[in-house]
Amino acid sequence: MPRDPGGAPGGDDGTHREPAAARLPGQRQGVARVPRRRGARLRPLADAEPQEVVVGGLPFREVVSVTQIAGGVASNVVPDRVVCGLNFRYAGHRTPAAAEERLRELVGSAGELTVLSNAASAPVAVDNPLLRRLRAAGDLAVEPKQAWTPVAEFAARGLDAVNLGPGDPQFAHRRDERVGVQAMSDTLSVLRRFLSG
Template sequence: MTGDRLAARLLEIVDIASESRDEAALAAHVLEQLPDARDAGDTCVLAGVTERRERPLVLFAGHLDTVPAQGNFPGRLEDGVVHGLGAADMKAGVAVMMELALAVGSLDASVDVGFVFFGREELPFGDSSLTPLLEREPGLRSADLAIVMEPTDNELHAGCVGNINATWTFRGVAGHSARPWLADNAIHRAGRGIAALAEVEVVDHVFAGLTFREVVSAVTVHGGVARNVVPDECVVEVNMRYAPGTSAADAEAKLHALCDPHGELVIDGNAPSGLVSTGPLVDRLVAAGDGLTLAPKQAWTPVAELTGAGVDAINFGPGRPLYAHRRDEQVEVEALVKSYNTLERFLCA
Protein backbone atom coordinates (compact mmCIF):
# COMPACT_ATOMS: atom_id res chain seq x y z
CA MET A 1 0.00 0.00 0.00
CA THR A 2 1.43 3.37 -1.01
CA GLY A 3 1.86 6.21 1.41
CA ASP A 4 0.21 8.58 -1.06
CA ARG A 5 -3.00 6.54 -1.06
CA LEU A 6 -3.12 6.24 2.72
CA ALA A 7 -2.37 9.95 3.17
CA ALA A 8 -5.11 10.89 0.71
CA ARG A 9 -7.59 8.64 2.49
CA LEU A 10 -6.71 10.11 5.88
CA LEU A 11 -6.90 13.71 4.67
CA GLU A 12 -10.25 12.92 3.04
CA ILE A 13 -11.80 11.79 6.34
CA VAL A 14 -10.05 14.43 8.47
CA ASP A 15 -11.86 16.99 6.32
CA ILE A 16 -15.26 15.47 7.16
CA ALA A 17 -16.19 17.02 10.50
CA SER A 18 -17.19 14.37 13.05
CA GLU A 19 -17.07 15.81 16.54
CA SER A 20 -18.86 13.59 19.06
CA ARG A 21 -22.62 13.39 18.35
CA ASP A 22 -22.01 14.77 14.86
CA GLU A 23 -20.56 11.66 13.19
CA ALA A 24 -23.40 11.05 10.71
CA ALA A 25 -21.65 12.57 7.69
CA LEU A 26 -18.51 10.50 8.21
CA ALA A 27 -20.54 7.33 8.85
CA ALA A 28 -22.39 7.94 5.56
CA HIS A 29 -19.06 8.46 3.77
CA VAL A 30 -17.65 5.16 5.08
CA LEU A 31 -20.86 3.42 4.06
CA GLU A 32 -20.55 4.86 0.57
CA GLN A 33 -16.85 4.03 0.15
CA LEU A 34 -16.92 0.38 1.25
CA PRO A 35 -18.88 -1.84 -1.17
CA ASP A 36 -19.95 -4.46 1.37
CA ALA A 37 -20.65 -2.05 4.24
CA ARG A 38 -24.02 -1.81 5.93
CA ASP A 39 -25.67 0.69 8.23
CA ALA A 40 -25.86 -0.83 11.71
CA GLY A 41 -27.79 2.10 13.18
CA ASP A 42 -26.80 4.84 15.61
CA THR A 43 -23.92 6.09 13.37
CA CYS A 44 -22.38 2.59 13.33
CA VAL A 45 -21.15 0.93 10.13
CA LEU A 46 -20.18 -2.73 9.69
CA ALA A 47 -18.24 -4.24 6.80
CA GLY A 48 -16.79 -7.62 5.90
CA VAL A 49 -17.52 -10.73 7.97
CA THR A 50 -19.24 -9.88 11.23
CA GLU A 51 -19.92 -13.29 12.75
CA ARG A 52 -17.91 -16.45 13.38
CA ARG A 53 -17.78 -19.04 10.60
CA GLU A 54 -15.38 -21.96 10.12
CA ARG A 55 -12.22 -19.84 10.27
CA PRO A 56 -11.10 -17.53 13.07
CA LEU A 57 -12.78 -14.12 12.93
CA VAL A 58 -10.73 -10.95 13.43
CA LEU A 59 -12.48 -7.61 13.83
CA PHE A 60 -10.93 -4.19 13.33
CA ALA A 61 -12.66 -1.54 15.43
CA GLY A 62 -12.38 2.24 15.24
CA HIS A 63 -14.36 5.25 16.41
CA LEU A 64 -15.45 7.94 13.99
CA ASP A 65 -15.75 10.86 16.42
CA THR A 66 -13.21 13.45 17.50
CA VAL A 67 -12.89 15.90 20.35
CA PRO A 68 -13.94 19.52 19.58
CA ALA A 69 -11.86 21.47 17.07
CA GLN A 70 -9.08 23.73 18.32
CA GLY A 71 -8.40 25.70 15.17
CA ASN A 72 -7.12 22.50 13.51
CA PHE A 73 -9.86 21.89 10.93
CA PRO A 74 -9.64 21.29 7.99
CA GLY A 75 -6.46 19.25 7.67
CA ARG A 76 -3.38 19.51 5.52
CA LEU A 77 -0.54 17.32 4.21
CA GLU A 78 2.91 18.81 4.69
CA ASP A 79 6.36 17.20 4.44
CA GLY A 80 5.08 13.66 4.84
CA VAL A 81 2.83 14.49 7.80
CA VAL A 82 -0.97 14.74 7.88
CA HIS A 83 -2.12 17.48 10.28
CA GLY A 84 -5.66 18.10 11.51
CA LEU A 85 -8.43 17.32 13.95
CA GLY A 86 -8.55 13.58 14.66
CA ALA A 87 -5.46 12.79 12.59
CA ALA A 88 -3.87 10.82 15.44
CA ASP A 89 -6.96 9.91 17.49
CA MET A 90 -8.10 8.05 15.59
CA LYS A 91 -8.78 8.83 11.96
CA ALA A 92 -5.33 7.47 11.10
CA GLY A 93 -6.59 4.09 12.31
CA VAL A 94 -9.89 4.52 10.47
CA ALA A 95 -8.04 5.32 7.24
CA VAL A 96 -5.97 2.12 7.57
CA MET A 97 -9.16 0.17 8.31
CA MET A 98 -10.88 1.52 5.21
CA GLU A 99 -7.97 0.61 2.95
CA LEU A 100 -7.73 -2.87 4.47
CA ALA A 101 -11.47 -3.33 3.95
CA LEU A 102 -11.09 -2.41 0.27
CA ALA A 103 -8.11 -4.73 -0.19
CA VAL A 104 -9.07 -7.75 1.91
CA GLY A 105 -10.89 -9.50 -0.93
CA SER A 106 -7.67 -9.65 -2.94
CA LEU A 107 -5.49 -10.76 -0.03
CA ASP A 108 -4.71 -14.38 0.73
CA ALA A 109 -6.07 -13.98 4.26
CA SER A 110 -6.17 -17.07 6.47
CA VAL A 111 -8.81 -15.58 8.78
CA ASP A 112 -12.20 -13.98 8.26
CA VAL A 113 -12.08 -10.21 8.62
CA GLY A 114 -14.70 -7.71 9.75
CA PHE A 115 -14.71 -3.96 10.34
CA VAL A 116 -16.59 -2.03 13.02
CA PHE A 117 -16.92 1.76 12.82
CA PHE A 118 -18.76 3.46 15.69
CA GLY A 119 -19.39 6.84 17.31
CA ARG A 120 -19.31 8.76 20.59
CA GLU A 121 -16.15 7.15 21.97
CA GLU A 122 -14.76 10.50 23.09
CA LEU A 123 -17.77 11.04 25.39
CA PRO A 124 -18.30 9.42 28.81
CA PHE A 125 -18.40 5.62 28.81
CA GLY A 126 -22.20 5.40 29.02
CA ASP A 127 -22.62 7.43 25.82
CA SER A 128 -20.53 5.20 23.54
CA SER A 129 -22.39 3.59 20.65
CA LEU A 130 -20.18 0.47 20.76
CA THR A 131 -21.72 -1.30 23.77
CA PRO A 132 -25.29 -1.05 22.37
CA LEU A 133 -23.94 -2.22 19.00
CA LEU A 134 -22.43 -5.33 20.62
CA GLU A 135 -25.85 -6.04 22.12
CA ARG A 136 -27.69 -5.55 18.80
CA GLU A 137 -25.19 -7.57 16.77
CA PRO A 138 -24.47 -10.83 18.65
CA GLY A 139 -22.28 -12.07 15.79
CA LEU A 140 -19.65 -9.52 16.77
CA ARG A 141 -19.34 -11.18 20.15
CA SER A 142 -18.26 -14.42 18.46
CA ALA A 143 -15.03 -12.85 17.17
CA ASP A 144 -11.73 -14.47 18.14
CA LEU A 145 -9.87 -11.15 18.35
CA ALA A 146 -10.68 -7.46 17.96
CA ILE A 147 -7.91 -5.03 17.05
CA VAL A 148 -8.84 -1.57 18.33
CA MET A 149 -7.06 0.97 16.16
CA GLU A 150 -6.45 3.50 18.94
CA PRO A 151 -3.23 5.54 18.72
CA THR A 152 -0.32 3.42 19.98
CA ASP A 153 2.46 4.61 17.63
CA ASN A 154 2.40 1.14 16.05
CA GLU A 155 3.11 -0.53 19.37
CA LEU A 156 0.98 -3.31 20.81
CA HIS A 157 -0.86 -2.19 23.95
CA ALA A 158 -2.73 -4.80 25.97
CA GLY A 159 -5.69 -4.22 28.29
CA CYS A 160 -6.55 -0.75 29.52
CA VAL A 161 -7.01 1.04 32.82
CA GLY A 162 -10.40 1.85 34.32
CA ASN A 163 -11.49 5.49 34.48
CA ILE A 164 -13.49 7.14 37.29
CA ASN A 165 -14.72 10.73 37.13
CA ALA A 166 -16.09 12.20 40.36
CA THR A 167 -17.21 15.48 41.91
CA TRP A 168 -15.74 16.42 45.30
CA THR A 169 -17.67 19.16 47.12
CA PHE A 170 -16.31 21.11 50.10
CA ARG A 171 -18.75 23.10 52.25
CA GLY A 172 -18.15 25.87 54.74
CA VAL A 173 -19.84 29.02 56.04
CA ALA A 174 -19.90 32.24 54.01
CA GLY A 175 -18.74 35.52 55.46
CA HIS A 176 -17.01 38.86 54.90
CA SER A 177 -13.37 38.57 53.88
CA ALA A 178 -12.51 41.32 56.39
CA ARG A 179 -13.63 39.01 59.24
CA PRO A 180 -12.69 35.50 58.02
CA TRP A 181 -12.67 34.15 61.60
CA LEU A 182 -16.47 34.44 61.54
CA ALA A 183 -16.67 32.20 58.43
CA ASP A 184 -15.45 28.79 57.32
CA ASN A 185 -13.61 29.05 53.98
CA ALA A 186 -14.63 26.22 51.64
CA ILE A 187 -11.71 26.97 49.30
CA HIS A 188 -9.28 26.53 52.18
CA ARG A 189 -10.97 23.23 53.03
CA ALA A 190 -10.58 22.18 49.40
CA GLY A 191 -6.92 23.20 49.48
CA ARG A 192 -6.24 20.90 52.41
CA GLY A 193 -8.09 18.04 50.70
CA ILE A 194 -6.25 18.57 47.40
CA ALA A 195 -2.91 18.72 49.24
CA ALA A 196 -3.68 15.37 50.88
CA LEU A 197 -4.67 13.88 47.52
CA ALA A 198 -1.43 15.12 45.98
CA GLU A 199 0.52 13.07 48.51
CA VAL A 200 -1.12 9.79 47.43
CA GLU A 201 1.59 7.73 45.77
CA VAL A 202 1.27 6.03 42.40
CA VAL A 203 0.51 2.34 42.93
CA ASP A 204 1.86 -0.21 40.46
CA HIS A 205 -0.30 -3.26 39.79
CA VAL A 206 0.98 -6.28 37.86
CA PHE A 207 -1.75 -7.98 35.85
CA ALA A 208 -1.06 -10.80 33.38
CA GLY A 209 2.64 -9.94 33.57
CA LEU A 210 2.16 -6.25 32.68
CA THR A 211 2.50 -3.32 35.07
CA PHE A 212 -0.39 -0.82 35.15
CA ARG A 213 -0.31 2.32 37.31
CA GLU A 214 -3.14 3.37 39.63
CA VAL A 215 -3.27 7.17 39.84
CA VAL A 216 -5.64 9.83 41.19
CA SER A 217 -5.67 13.54 40.33
CA ALA A 218 -7.64 16.69 41.01
CA VAL A 219 -8.35 18.02 37.52
CA THR A 220 -10.57 21.11 37.92
CA VAL A 221 -11.44 23.53 40.74
CA HIS A 222 -14.53 25.77 40.89
CA GLY A 223 -15.21 28.16 43.76
CA GLY A 224 -15.59 31.72 44.95
CA VAL A 225 -18.21 34.46 44.85
CA ALA A 226 -16.37 37.79 44.99
CA ARG A 227 -13.10 39.23 46.25
CA ASN A 228 -14.69 40.33 49.50
CA VAL A 229 -16.65 37.12 50.23
CA VAL A 230 -15.39 34.03 52.04
CA PRO A 231 -17.03 31.23 50.01
CA ASP A 232 -19.17 28.52 51.53
CA GLU A 233 -18.67 26.03 48.68
CA CYS A 234 -15.85 24.79 46.47
CA VAL A 235 -16.19 22.01 43.92
CA VAL A 236 -13.26 19.91 42.68
CA GLU A 237 -13.43 17.35 39.87
CA VAL A 238 -11.35 14.23 40.42
CA ASN A 239 -10.09 11.58 38.01
CA MET A 240 -8.84 8.11 38.97
CA ARG A 241 -7.29 5.45 36.75
CA TYR A 242 -7.20 1.88 38.04
CA ALA A 243 -5.65 -1.35 36.83
CA PRO A 244 -7.18 -4.49 35.33
CA GLY A 245 -7.91 -6.93 38.12
CA THR A 246 -9.45 -4.17 40.26
CA SER A 247 -13.25 -4.20 40.20
CA ALA A 248 -15.19 -1.02 39.52
CA ALA A 249 -16.73 -1.23 43.01
CA ASP A 250 -13.34 -1.65 44.73
CA ALA A 251 -11.91 1.30 42.82
CA GLU A 252 -14.83 3.51 43.89
CA ALA A 253 -14.41 2.37 47.50
CA LYS A 254 -10.73 3.32 47.44
CA LEU A 255 -11.48 6.76 46.01
CA HIS A 256 -14.14 7.34 48.67
CA ALA A 257 -11.64 6.37 51.38
CA LEU A 258 -9.21 8.98 50.05
CA CYS A 259 -11.72 11.80 49.61
CA ASP A 260 -14.54 11.36 52.15
CA PRO A 261 -12.54 12.60 55.18
CA HIS A 262 -12.27 16.02 53.50
CA GLY A 263 -15.47 16.55 51.50
CA GLU A 264 -18.50 14.98 49.86
CA LEU A 265 -17.59 12.72 46.90
CA VAL A 266 -20.10 11.76 44.19
CA ILE A 267 -19.12 9.31 41.45
CA ASP A 268 -20.17 10.73 38.08
CA GLY A 269 -18.96 7.90 35.87
CA ASN A 270 -16.93 4.72 36.01
CA ALA A 271 -15.59 3.07 32.85
CA PRO A 272 -14.30 -0.38 33.85
CA SER A 273 -10.82 -1.57 32.99
CA GLY A 274 -10.13 -3.88 30.05
CA LEU A 275 -8.64 -7.34 30.37
CA VAL A 276 -5.26 -8.30 28.93
CA SER A 277 -5.83 -10.63 25.97
CA THR A 278 -3.26 -13.20 24.93
CA GLY A 279 -3.29 -16.28 22.71
CA PRO A 280 -2.33 -17.53 19.25
CA LEU A 281 -3.78 -14.58 17.31
CA VAL A 282 -2.04 -12.05 19.55
CA ASP A 283 1.20 -14.02 19.14
CA ARG A 284 0.65 -13.94 15.39
CA LEU A 285 0.22 -10.16 15.48
CA VAL A 286 3.43 -9.80 17.47
CA ALA A 287 5.24 -11.91 14.87
CA ALA A 288 3.85 -9.78 12.01
CA GLY A 289 5.40 -6.62 13.41
CA ASP A 290 8.92 -5.28 13.52
CA GLY A 291 10.05 -5.95 17.08
CA LEU A 292 6.51 -5.79 18.49
CA THR A 293 6.10 -6.63 22.18
CA LEU A 294 3.16 -6.39 24.54
CA ALA A 295 2.99 -3.24 26.66
CA PRO A 296 0.28 -2.11 29.12
CA LYS A 297 -2.28 0.46 27.94
CA GLN A 298 -2.13 3.26 30.53
CA ALA A 299 -5.38 4.80 29.32
CA TRP A 300 -9.00 3.78 28.81
CA THR A 301 -10.00 2.42 25.39
CA PRO A 302 -12.90 0.43 23.88
CA VAL A 303 -10.88 -2.72 24.64
CA ALA A 304 -12.80 -2.56 27.94
CA GLU A 305 -16.16 -2.70 26.13
CA LEU A 306 -15.05 -5.60 23.95
CA THR A 307 -13.44 -7.72 26.67
CA GLY A 308 -16.47 -6.97 28.86
CA ALA A 309 -18.59 -8.55 26.10
CA GLY A 310 -16.36 -11.61 26.00
CA VAL A 311 -14.23 -10.66 22.98
CA ASP A 312 -10.43 -10.79 23.22
CA ALA A 313 -9.12 -7.38 22.17
CA ILE A 314 -5.84 -5.53 21.78
CA ASN A 315 -4.82 -1.92 20.98
CA PHE A 316 -2.77 -1.26 17.83
CA GLY A 317 -2.81 1.83 15.63
CA PRO A 318 -0.59 4.27 13.71
CA GLY A 319 -1.36 7.45 15.67
CA ARG A 320 1.02 8.68 18.37
CA PRO A 321 -0.58 9.06 21.83
CA LEU A 322 1.56 12.18 22.27
CA TYR A 323 -0.56 14.04 19.69
CA ALA A 324 -4.02 12.83 20.74
CA HIS A 325 -6.45 15.69 21.50
CA ARG A 326 -3.84 18.37 20.83
CA ARG A 327 -4.14 21.53 18.75
CA ASP A 328 -1.20 20.30 16.63
CA GLU A 329 -2.63 16.79 16.14
CA GLN A 330 -0.74 14.96 13.40
CA VAL A 331 0.48 11.61 12.09
CA GLU A 332 3.37 10.69 9.81
CA VAL A 333 2.50 9.04 6.50
CA GLU A 334 5.28 6.54 7.18
CA ALA A 335 3.38 5.43 10.31
CA LEU A 336 0.26 4.76 8.21
CA VAL A 337 2.26 2.56 5.85
CA LYS A 338 3.89 0.66 8.71
CA SER A 339 0.53 0.00 10.34
CA TYR A 340 -1.09 -1.19 7.11
CA ASN A 341 1.81 -3.47 6.18
CA THR A 342 1.95 -5.02 9.66
CA LEU A 343 -1.76 -5.81 9.58
CA GLU A 344 -1.63 -7.18 6.04
CA ARG A 345 1.16 -9.55 7.09
CA PHE A 346 -0.89 -10.55 10.13
CA LEU A 347 -3.94 -11.39 8.02
CA CYS A 348 -1.93 -13.41 5.50
CA ALA A 349 0.36 -15.26 7.93
Protein backbone atom coordinates (compact mmCIF):
# COMPACT_ATOMS: atom_id res chain seq x y z
CA MET A 1 0.00 0.00 0.00
CA PRO A 2 2.11 2.86 -1.15
CA ARG A 3 1.53 5.96 0.88
CA ASP A 4 3.55 7.89 -1.62
CA PRO A 5 2.53 11.53 -2.01
CA GLY A 6 -1.14 11.32 -2.92
CA GLY A 7 -0.96 7.54 -3.02
CA ALA A 8 -2.33 4.50 -1.27
CA PRO A 9 -2.84 0.73 -1.55
CA GLY A 10 -1.97 -1.31 -4.55
CA GLY A 11 0.00 -4.24 -5.92
CA ASP A 12 3.71 -4.75 -6.52
CA ASP A 13 5.82 -5.25 -9.59
CA GLY A 14 7.86 -8.42 -9.69
CA THR A 15 11.54 -8.08 -10.30
CA HIS A 16 14.74 -9.80 -11.09
CA ARG A 17 16.42 -8.12 -8.11
CA GLU A 18 20.00 -7.36 -9.12
CA PRO A 19 18.95 -10.29 -11.03
CA ALA A 20 20.39 -11.00 -14.34
CA ALA A 21 23.66 -10.56 -16.10
CA ALA A 22 23.81 -10.14 -19.85
CA ARG A 23 27.16 -10.89 -21.44
CA LEU A 24 27.29 -8.99 -24.69
CA PRO A 25 30.10 -10.11 -27.01
CA GLY A 26 31.63 -8.11 -29.81
CA GLN A 27 35.01 -7.67 -31.46
CA ARG A 28 37.84 -5.86 -29.69
CA GLN A 29 39.46 -3.08 -31.72
CA GLY A 30 41.12 0.29 -31.41
CA VAL A 31 38.94 3.38 -31.16
CA ALA A 32 40.55 4.84 -34.29
CA ARG A 33 38.67 2.24 -36.36
CA VAL A 34 35.29 3.94 -35.84
CA PRO A 35 33.71 3.06 -39.23
CA ARG A 36 34.28 -0.66 -38.64
CA ARG A 37 33.42 -0.76 -34.94
CA ARG A 38 31.96 -4.05 -33.79
CA GLY A 39 32.17 -3.58 -30.05
CA ALA A 40 29.87 -5.13 -27.48
CA ARG A 41 26.22 -4.59 -28.41
CA LEU A 42 23.94 -2.74 -25.99
CA ARG A 43 21.33 -1.72 -28.59
CA PRO A 44 18.66 -4.38 -27.77
CA LEU A 45 18.52 -3.23 -24.15
CA ALA A 46 18.71 0.46 -25.00
CA ASP A 47 15.78 0.12 -27.41
CA ALA A 48 13.50 -1.66 -24.89
CA GLU A 49 10.67 0.81 -24.21
CA PRO A 50 8.71 0.63 -20.93
CA GLN A 51 5.39 -1.17 -21.40
CA GLU A 52 2.21 -0.22 -19.55
CA VAL A 53 0.22 -3.20 -18.33
CA VAL A 54 -3.11 -3.04 -16.47
CA VAL A 55 -3.51 -5.60 -13.66
CA GLY A 56 -6.47 -5.51 -11.28
CA GLY A 57 -7.50 -2.19 -12.79
CA LEU A 58 -4.14 -0.56 -11.98
CA PRO A 59 -1.56 0.57 -14.55
CA PHE A 60 1.93 -0.88 -14.02
CA ARG A 61 5.00 -0.07 -16.10
CA GLU A 62 7.26 -2.94 -17.07
CA VAL A 63 10.80 -1.69 -17.50
CA VAL A 64 14.28 -3.13 -17.97
CA SER A 65 17.13 -1.11 -16.48
CA VAL A 66 20.86 -1.62 -16.77
CA THR A 67 22.08 -1.33 -13.17
CA GLN A 68 25.75 -2.20 -13.61
CA ILE A 69 28.20 -2.25 -16.52
CA ALA A 70 31.63 -3.89 -16.51
CA GLY A 71 34.02 -4.25 -19.42
CA GLY A 72 36.97 -2.87 -21.26
CA VAL A 73 40.69 -3.46 -21.31
CA ALA A 74 42.16 -0.04 -22.12
CA SER A 75 41.01 3.54 -22.64
CA ASN A 76 41.73 3.36 -26.38
CA VAL A 77 40.16 -0.04 -27.12
CA VAL A 78 36.51 -0.79 -27.87
CA PRO A 79 35.76 -3.80 -25.63
CA ASP A 80 34.96 -7.19 -27.08
CA ARG A 81 32.76 -8.06 -24.10
CA VAL A 82 30.57 -6.13 -21.69
CA VAL A 83 28.66 -7.58 -18.73
CA CYS A 84 25.52 -5.68 -17.74
CA GLY A 85 23.56 -6.14 -14.54
CA LEU A 86 19.87 -6.01 -15.44
CA ASN A 87 16.76 -5.31 -13.40
CA PHE A 88 13.43 -6.22 -15.01
CA ARG A 89 10.35 -4.88 -13.22
CA TYR A 90 7.40 -6.89 -14.45
CA ALA A 91 3.71 -6.72 -13.65
CA GLY A 92 1.53 -9.39 -12.05
CA HIS A 93 0.17 -10.70 -15.35
CA ARG A 94 3.47 -12.56 -15.85
CA THR A 95 4.71 -15.59 -13.99
CA PRO A 96 8.38 -15.57 -13.04
CA ALA A 97 9.05 -18.05 -15.88
CA ALA A 98 7.26 -15.80 -18.40
CA ALA A 99 9.25 -12.82 -17.12
CA GLU A 100 12.51 -14.69 -17.68
CA GLU A 101 11.38 -15.58 -21.19
CA ARG A 102 10.60 -11.92 -21.91
CA LEU A 103 14.03 -10.87 -20.66
CA ARG A 104 15.63 -13.52 -22.89
CA GLU A 105 13.68 -12.09 -25.84
CA LEU A 106 14.97 -8.60 -25.06
CA VAL A 107 18.59 -9.71 -24.84
CA GLY A 108 18.04 -11.93 -27.90
CA SER A 109 21.05 -12.93 -29.93
CA ALA A 110 23.05 -9.94 -28.67
CA GLY A 111 24.42 -11.91 -25.75
CA GLU A 112 24.14 -14.58 -23.11
CA LEU A 113 21.70 -14.12 -20.21
CA THR A 114 22.26 -15.52 -16.73
CA VAL A 115 19.33 -15.06 -14.32
CA LEU A 116 20.65 -14.58 -10.80
CA SER A 117 17.32 -14.18 -8.99
CA ASN A 118 13.66 -13.77 -9.83
CA ALA A 119 10.94 -12.69 -7.42
CA ALA A 120 7.29 -12.88 -8.39
CA SER A 121 5.09 -9.83 -8.22
CA ALA A 122 2.27 -9.47 -5.71
CA PRO A 123 -1.35 -9.49 -6.81
CA VAL A 124 -3.56 -6.45 -6.42
CA ALA A 125 -5.49 -7.11 -3.19
CA VAL A 126 -8.28 -4.53 -3.50
CA ASP A 127 -11.07 -6.92 -2.43
CA ASN A 128 -9.70 -7.68 1.02
CA PRO A 129 -12.06 -6.32 3.75
CA LEU A 130 -9.13 -5.14 5.89
CA LEU A 131 -7.76 -3.20 2.96
CA ARG A 132 -11.15 -1.55 2.43
CA ARG A 133 -11.15 -0.57 6.10
CA LEU A 134 -7.60 0.80 5.85
CA ARG A 135 -8.51 2.81 2.77
CA ALA A 136 -11.52 4.26 4.59
CA ALA A 137 -9.36 5.18 7.60
CA GLY A 138 -7.25 7.46 5.44
CA ASP A 139 -9.48 8.21 2.46
CA LEU A 140 -6.78 6.48 0.41
CA ALA A 141 -6.90 5.85 -3.31
CA VAL A 142 -5.65 2.58 -4.79
CA GLU A 143 -2.41 3.00 -6.73
CA PRO A 144 0.19 0.61 -8.13
CA LYS A 145 3.57 0.28 -6.44
CA GLN A 146 6.35 0.49 -9.02
CA ALA A 147 8.72 -1.55 -6.90
CA TRP A 148 9.30 -4.99 -5.52
CA THR A 149 8.59 -5.15 -1.78
CA PRO A 150 8.11 -7.92 0.80
CA VAL A 151 4.37 -7.77 -0.01
CA ALA A 152 5.18 -10.35 -2.68
CA GLU A 153 6.57 -12.72 -0.03
CA PHE A 154 3.27 -12.57 1.86
CA ALA A 155 1.38 -13.19 -1.39
CA ALA A 156 3.54 -16.26 -2.08
CA ARG A 157 2.23 -17.67 1.23
CA GLY A 158 -1.40 -16.93 0.35
CA LEU A 159 -1.70 -13.77 2.46
CA ASP A 160 -2.97 -10.45 1.13
CA ALA A 161 -0.69 -7.56 1.97
CA VAL A 162 -0.23 -3.95 0.95
CA ASN A 163 2.36 -1.20 1.28
CA LEU A 164 1.69 1.84 3.44
CA GLY A 165 4.39 4.31 4.30
CA PRO A 166 5.26 7.99 4.20
CA GLY A 167 8.17 7.74 1.75
CA ASP A 168 8.30 9.66 -1.51
CA PRO A 169 9.48 7.33 -4.30
CA GLN A 170 11.18 10.14 -6.20
CA PHE A 171 13.80 10.18 -3.42
CA ALA A 172 14.19 6.40 -2.99
CA HIS A 173 17.76 5.09 -3.12
CA ARG A 174 19.23 8.56 -3.61
CA ARG A 175 21.84 10.39 -1.54
CA ASP A 176 19.18 12.94 -0.59
CA GLU A 177 16.58 10.32 0.37
CA ARG A 178 14.21 11.75 2.94
CA VAL A 179 10.77 11.47 4.49
CA GLY A 180 8.71 14.50 5.44
CA VAL A 181 7.62 14.91 9.07
CA GLN A 182 4.06 15.76 7.98
CA ALA A 183 3.92 12.61 5.81
CA MET A 184 4.99 10.49 8.81
CA SER A 185 2.39 12.16 11.01
CA ASP A 186 -0.36 11.65 8.41
CA THR A 187 0.53 7.96 7.99
CA LEU A 188 0.57 7.43 11.76
CA SER A 189 -2.90 8.99 12.00
CA VAL A 190 -4.23 6.65 9.31
CA LEU A 191 -2.81 3.62 11.13
CA ARG A 192 -4.29 4.76 14.47
CA ARG A 193 -7.74 5.19 12.91
CA PHE A 194 -7.45 1.79 11.22
CA LEU A 195 -6.37 -0.02 14.41
CA SER A 196 -8.98 1.65 16.60
CA GLY A 197 -11.68 1.28 13.94
